[in-house]
Amino acid sequence: MAAALWLLAGLVLLLAGARRLRRGRARWGPRAAPRGGRALVLTAHPDDEALFFGPALLGLRRAGAVPALLCCSAGNYYNQGEIRKKELEESCCVLGIPPSDVTVIDHRDLPDNPAVEWDTQLLATIVLEHIEAKNINLVVTFDAGGVSGHANHVSLYAAVRYLHSEGKLPEGCHVLVLESVSLVRKYISFLDVPLSCLLPTDVLFILSEEETEQAKRAMRCHRSQLLWFRHLYVLFSRYMVVNSLRLL
Numbered sequence: 001m002a003a004a005l006w007l008l009a010g011l012v013l014l015l016a017g018a019r020r021l022r023r024g025r026a027r028w029g030p031r032a033a034p035r036g037g038r039a040l041v042l043t044a045h046p047d048d049e050a051l052f053f054g055p056a057l058l059g060l061r062r063a064g065a066v067p068a069l070l071c072c073s074a075g076n077y078y079n080q081g082e083i084r085k086k087e088l089e090e091s092c093c094v095l096g097i098p099p100s101d102v103t104v105i106d107h108r109d110l111p112d113n114p115a116v117e118w119d120t121q122l123l124a125t126i127v128l129e130h131i132e133a134k135n136i137n138l139v140v141t142f143d144a145g146g147v148s149g150h151a152n153h154v155s156l157y158a159a160v161r162y163l164h165s166e167g168k169l170p171e172g173c174h175v176l177v178l179e180s181v182s183l184v185r186k187y188i189s190f191l192d193v194p195l196s197c198l199l200p201t202d203v204l205f206i207l208s209e210e211e212t213e214q215a216k217r218a219m220r221c222h223r224s225q226l227l228w229f230r231h232l233y234v235l236f237s238r239y240m241v242v243n244s245l246r247l248l
Helices: 002-021 054-062 081-094 120-133 151-165 189-198 209-220 228-236
Strands: 025-028 038-043 066-071 102-104 138-142 174-178 203-206 242-247
Touching: 038 054, 038 120, 038 151, 054 066, 054 138, 054 203, 054 209, 054 242, 066 081, 081 102, 081 209, 120 151, 138 151, 151 174, 189 203, 189 242, 209 228
Parallel strands: 038 066, 038 138, 066 102, 138 174
Antiparallel strands: 025 203, 174 242, 203 242
16 A cells, blocks of 8 residues: 555656746757757658657747758658648648748659668668758658658668768758657656656757647647557657657
8 A cells, every 4th residue: 555655656656747848948069069050850751840850840949949841751651642732831831831941852763661671872872962952950750760660761871870870961950960868768758857857868859748739739730640549649648748869
């Protein structure tokens, strides 16, 4: 009985602490990239920006950066590419990104397919051309785990890692990768906020409750993708509330 009471008290304190932290904030570590300038969020599919990068997109805007989006497929796995491109534009408008800063790559060698690893050289060439054309000084994308392990997500990391390690990025262009976390942490929503604050990271974006609702509205623009399990994801995923990122 005593153990149960202590557990309940701990849970109440954790909930209270998480809510106090959720006032819309960002933490930049000593290695963090510049806060302003032009930022490019690099995704694999329409809806990635809302499912995974909402805190980063809204947090970057709050920090004075101008974020743009490069989506490397039209999400045509179920022949819904044209629908999904329109949904992506709607979602980005909710997140404050105008259509002029949203680019979708619809290349036959970059198919939306969880079993296909995209060609690193091809992808790196496309990404670098976009970085140079848009004068980007900060790239944000997936890490080696791709959050969900999706091969297309991981391919983005491989391409950006190649550009970084080979010194092909423009001078002053930094790369932040979105941290993949354990399954338990992934689905505890805002309860992951205190833990994310305690663990080492280079940049941490935490959404306020109002901003979290904004991110959820963006996801609801992707009507073709709102199957039952995605409604659960929106309710429980920590990526709708917090993004922890590391600098390459």
